Structure formats: C-alpha cells, structure tokens
Amino acid sequence: MYNSLVVDGTSETILRSFARGLGSCCCPERCDVLVPNPLERTWLVIPLFNEATVISDVIADARRVFSHIVCVDDGSDDDSARLAENAGAHVVRHPINLGQGASLQTGLRYALQDPRAQFFVTFDSDGQHLVSDAVAMVEVLNDSDNDIVVGSRFLDSRTKLGFVKVVVLKCARVFERMVTGIRLTDAHNGLRALSRHAAESIRITQNRMAHASEIVSEIRRLKLKYVEQPVEIVYSDYSRSKGQSVWNSVNILNDLLFK
C-alpha cells in the first residue's frame, strides 16, 4: 500500500507518524516512501541572464524531477524572469547585473532559507547540463559523507570539446592545482552539488566568472570533502553562441589576482 502513494513534504510527515503508530513497516523492502527522497530536499540554483529562448524548456525538464528550483534573474532585459516563473521556478531578481558568481551566491542564500533543504545543485540556464547528471550527483552526496560533488567533462567521453577549449581548460587545471593544491580534472564546470554544510560555509565573493576558481579555493579553505562526477555538457549552436569565449580566461586570471 505504501509504494502507491505519492510522497511530497506533507504526506511524508503523515506517513511517518502513521508508521510510528504502527510500530514498524510491514514490508520494509517496498517502503522506500518512508525513506526521505533526497531530491525532495534538493534545490536547483539557476543563474539566469537573457535566456528567454530556452529557459522554459530547461525548467520544465528539470521540474519533472526537482520540485524546488530558484532562478536568479541577473538583470535580464528580456522576458526570462517571467518565463521562468511561469515554468514553475522561484525567481529572485537582481536589480542590476552582477555576474554568475553573485547570482549563485544569491540563489544559495535564498534556498538556504528553506530549513528542510539539504542539497543544492548549481545548474546552467542554457540547456548545457543534463538533469540526469544532477540527479546522479545528489545521490552521490546522499550516499556518502562528501560535502561537494564537482562535475567533470573529462571523466568520460560523452562531451565533445574543441581543441582550444581543451588546452585552455587543461592550463586552468594546472593553475588551480598550483594555487589551491586541489586536483580536479575539470577546472571550470558549472554543474556542482553541495551539501547544506558546503552551501552555508562557502562564500562566493567573485561576482563574475572567476567564482568557479574561488569555489575550488573555498573547498580547500574549508577542507570540504569533494569528489568528481562525470557529466556531459551539451554544446548546441545556441549555447556556443552564448557561452564563454576562451578570451575570458584572461579576465578570470585578472579577477583572481587583483580582486
């Protein structure tokens, strides 16, 4: 009888008190409804800037699995925020454009206000990330004592990257290892899953793209337990046109050294 019930926050509470009253579950191998589903306690944090073309689809896709999504509208001048709201996401609006790092920090602060939130996934708004990868990362967090799961394009061969990008990312990874001592195969991956402890402790002060390296430094500073997870980045013509050019690595280096 239990496995036919849909579990959300409230019915889970009712089931728990019911089960407590019963003493124990009659068929524990089918009573996974009484075990909290980690996805129920996960917030997706999506920084959003002018993605009106794709954001509805991205959120609709994510909502098939994640019911808590916050989009941080970073001063978009198109309709992205309204579309995100209509698709079912919570929207927090920056009155001015601050950058992806700042948007992530705002989104995390917002989601942390939910006392039941346990896991937080940083997710891109342009359709480059796979919901299945996000789910896998939350499950890794749930089944281990890691604080943070960092996505990597280089752990499997699903992602197809151009030569220049591979070279730049490899240099970034060497630089990051020199500066932080942390060995990651992908220095700059936007798909990450954080535990509540990680989300509460990490301070992102780099507003723009240098935040990715700052997060790695924070992992080191806070001595967080981290693990990598293979993820696929889907490069479409659309996302390629919006994505970072490799020139931005110069700007990121400047931000890291002087800000």
Added chain:
Amino acid sequence: MDANQIVIKSILITVFAVLALVVIVPGRGARGLAIRRLAGVVFLGVGVLAIAFPHLTNGLAVFLGIGRGTDLLLYGLIIIFLGYVVAAAAHTRRTDRQITDLTRALALAQAGSPTELSATDHPDGRPIN
C-alpha cells in the same frame, strides 16, 4: 657603473620602497587617511621647494647618485602615482562589494521566503497550469 653607485642606488631604492609603503600601507581608517593626507601635504611642500630652489634637487640627486634633480622628481612622481592607483583600486573593490551586498539584500527582500510559496503556484498565489 662603479661600485659606489650600486651601493647608493640600493640605498635609494630602499628609501623609495619605504616611501611607497608609507603611501600604500596605512590603509583604511581615520589614521590611514590622516597619514595619507599628511604625506600628500609633505609631497606638495617638497614639490614647491623643488620648483623654487632647483639647485636643491640637483644637489640631492648628485648626492644620491642619480643623474639630475628632474630624475629624482620623476621617481618620486612614479611612486606617488602607483600608490594612488593601488589605493583607488582598493577603494573600488570595497565599493563593488558594497553594491553587491546591497543588490543581494534588495533581491532577497523582494523575493520573499522559499517556503511560503508552493512551487506549483505563481508568486501571487495563482496556480501554474
């Protein structure tokens, strides 16, 4: 370049390094601001003297082993300029941080609480279909 010059140039560089620190390091707070203002007044005074009595700078420059008085003033100017750039950049960084904190506080205040709204409704309570 003979041995004497090297020694004097090292002394010179050390002196200028100390001056640079005086300009850059005092940092924030009333004391730092006051020190920098006093340093500014002193440099202005030195500038006035240099204009009024050019032979003084020449004499000092020769004593220190630099070519001319104007070279000495140039070095001084470079140091002061760099000090100003560093101080201005630090100020901009601080201001940027303030703007970020302010923007974030405003955004979060306007957004309300994540647990008040159901994820299946519009923020004003209408259900999303």
